[in-house]
Amino acid sequence: MNELRDLLGDLVADVDSVFLFSPNASFFEEFDEVDEEIVVVGPENALDADPFVELPIDFTDLEGRLRFGIEGALEQGIVDEGDEVLCVTQMFDGAENTLVRVQTNDFSPSGVYDMFVNSRADASVVRDVFEVAIELGKKGQKGKPVGALFVVGDAGKVMNKSRPLSYNPFEKSHVHVGDPIVNVMLKEFSRLDGAFVISDAGKIVSAYRYLEPSAEGVDIPKGLGARHMAAGAVTRDTMATAIVLSESDGLVRAFKGGELVLEIDPEEY
Amino acid sequence: MQLGFDWATIIRQVFSPQGTFVFSLVVLGAGIILGYLVWRSSRRFMRELGVPEAVEGTPFERTARGLGTSTVGIVSNLAALFIYITTVTAVLNIAQLTDPELYWARFTSFLPDLFIALFAVIIGLIAGDKAKLVVSERLRSVKMPEATVLPELVKYSIFYLAVLIALGQLGVETLALLILLAAYAFGLVFVCGLALKDILQAGAAGIYLLLTEPYSIGDEIVIGDQSGIVQEVDILVTRIESDGEEYIIPNKRVFNAGIVRMRD
Numbered sequence A: 001m002n003e004l005r006d007l008l009g010d011l012v013a014d015v016d017s018v019f020l021f022s023p024n025a026s027f028f029e030e031f032d033e034v035d036e037e038i039v040v041v042g043p044e045n046a047l048d049a050d051p052f053v054e055l056p057i058d059f060t061d062l063e064g065r066l067r068f069g070i071e072g073a074l075e076q077g078i079v080d081e082g083d084e085v086l087c088v089t090q091m092f093d094g095a096e097n098t099l100v101r102v103q104t105n106d107f108s109p110s111g112v113y114d115m116f117v118n119s120r121a122d123a124s125v126v127r128d129v130f131e132v133a134i135e136l137g138k139k140g141q142k143g144k145p146v147g148a149l150f151v152v153g154d155a156g157k158v159m160n161k162s163r164p165l166s167y168n169p170f171e172k173s174h175v176h177v178g179d180p181i182v183n184v185m186l187k188e189f190s191r192l193d194g195a196f197v198i199s200d201a202g203k204i205v206s207a208y209r210y211l212e213p214s215a216e217g218v219d220i221p222k223g224l225g226a227r228h229m230a231a232g233a234v235t236r237d238t239m240a241t242a243i244v245l246s247e248s249d250g251l252v253r254a255f256k257g258g259e260l261v262l263e264i265d266p267e268e269y
Numbered sequence B: 001m002q003l004g005f006d007w008a009t010i011i012r013q014v015f016s017p018q019g020t021f022v023f024s025l026v027v028l029g030a031g032i033i034l035g036y037l038v039w040r041s042s043r044r045f046m047r048e049l050g051v052p053e054a055v056e057g058t059p060f061e062r063t064a065r066g067l068g069t070s071t072v073g074i075v076s077n078l079a080a081l082f083i084y085i086t087t088v089t090a091v092l093n094i095a096q097l098t099d100p101e102l103y104w105a106r107f108t109s110f111l112p113d114l115f116i117a118l119f120a121v122i123i124g125l126i127a128g129d130k131a132k133l134v135v136s137e138r139l140r141s142v143k144m145p146e147a148t149v150l151p152e153l154v155k156y157s158i159f160y161l162a163v164l165i166a167l168g169q170l171g172v173e174t175l176a177l178l179i180l181l182a183a184y185a186f187g188l189v190f191v192c193g194l195a196l197k198d199i200l201q202a203g204a205a206g207i208y209l210l211l212t213e214p215y216s217i218g219d220e221i222v223i224g225d226q227s228g229i230v231q232e233v234d235i236l237v238t239r240i241e242s243d244g245e246e247y248i249i250p251n252k253r254v255f256n257a258g259i260v261r262m263r264d
Helices: A002-014 A025-029 A062-076 A112-117 A123-139 A157-162 A182-189 A224-238 B002-012 B017-049 B051-055 B059-066 B071-094 B098-142 B145-169 B175-195 B197-212 B251-257
Strands: A015-023 A037-042 A053-055 A084-089 A097-104 A148-152 A162-164 A195-198 A204-211 A239-244 A252-256 A258-265 B218-224 B226-233 B238-240 B245-250
Touching: A002 A097, A015 A062, A015 B197, A053 A062, A053 B098, A053 B238, A062 A084, A062 A097, A062 A112, A112 A252, A112 A258, A123 A148, A123 A182, A123 A252, A123 B051, A148 A204, A148 A224, A157 A162, A157 A195, A157 A224, A157 B226, A182 A204, A182 B197, A195 A224, A204 A224, A224 A239, A224 A252, A224 A258, B002 B017, B017 B051, B017 B071, B059 B098, B098 B145, B145 B175, B145 B197, B175 B197, B197 B226, B197 B238, B197 B251, B218 B238, B218 B251, B226 B245, B238 B251, B245 B251
Parallel strands: A015 A037, A015 A084, A037 A053, A148 A195
Antiparallel strands: A084 A097, A148 A239, A162 A204, A195 A204, A239 A252, A252 A258, B218 B226, B226 B238, B238 B245
């Protein structure tokens, strides 16, 4: 028993701050008298905790969640590079059951936090598009897997770097992602070829767009198709964020600045 | 009522005039004591029935608490008041201090007015509180101390209206208060119109722009001195961008300056 206690003691010794992931109120209060800095990470700040890092989507995989929390705290200046951080979170279901000790420069930043918070488009718009892509990836179109490409933000420039493949079904319409009807609509339109263009404020500007950025020097993992290449390239040429649902492997990937920043499996949400 | 007249006449016939007067005083005293007893027993009765717990949290109870009383208090007071009024009318009847015909005629015509006035006040109190809740709910995201004044303002405006209606029902001269209300409403409209003039104009222009879309996102346009690619059109402003500079132009200006679309 003592060995186990020692192991736990070693794990929590000399950490600079403690990250609580979506704690409930009573659990949070137990940490009132802890000397280390307490950082709360969660989808919403129900406890009025400070400092707080907002999770834009409900990461089910542990690494994504920790990564986002720590990168967010780094960006906000809550922790410094090289700090030892203890993360208290839950895996599978139930109460807090996982302790992870990380040094903040142990991993190279992926830019996930940056993509949500510092992109041109509102964070809520990026999140809504993610949700649509995840939903689409889960259900597909009539049971068959579909692919889709959403380009979010900097719409004016994206429109100038692309051309229509056919008439734009969203012309003179005022549809915003996040409207309840949109999921169904996008699902129907996803059988069209080409990209969806979405403005900073979430207005769906166009469907059926053929993106023609220069793909020179775009570095994305080998094996991804033309859709991903187009997504990577358009984000390198503009300030946009691209969210791609792959038709072949069903994963949702996000690109920013020409690089892959996030990869999630819709089946896990 | 006919019965009441009968026993009042009988009493007057049985007693001497002095005796009638003393008797009416006795009735008055008994009425006061009875009223007090009813007030007390109805309070206790409702407490034992658990009425306070039952009405806990309803708007009316909250309003009553706001006035420093409770639903139980109001109901028991009304019951006692009813006894007092009955006693007083009975005493007046017996002593025949007033002309009974005229008195009853007036009283019966006055009673509905009184009822409506009371009703108006109670509804006003509840509506005022509700309106305050709704407004403060809407303004929750605006974290400014000034914003908390607005819900209070709405609440008291509604209270004022309710009191005005009640007083009007009771036949009190409300002309002065009405003028005050008119001045208040006029001031509100005037200030709002003045303050929101630009916003309203921009909004009207924005509705036209959104409906007809003379330009859409991605077009290159020139508005006055600014030129660039349209990034966003919403109801109040148009955002255009060129070379990393984003111009946020009120839609009113778009209308005044006109739009040049660059077609190449």
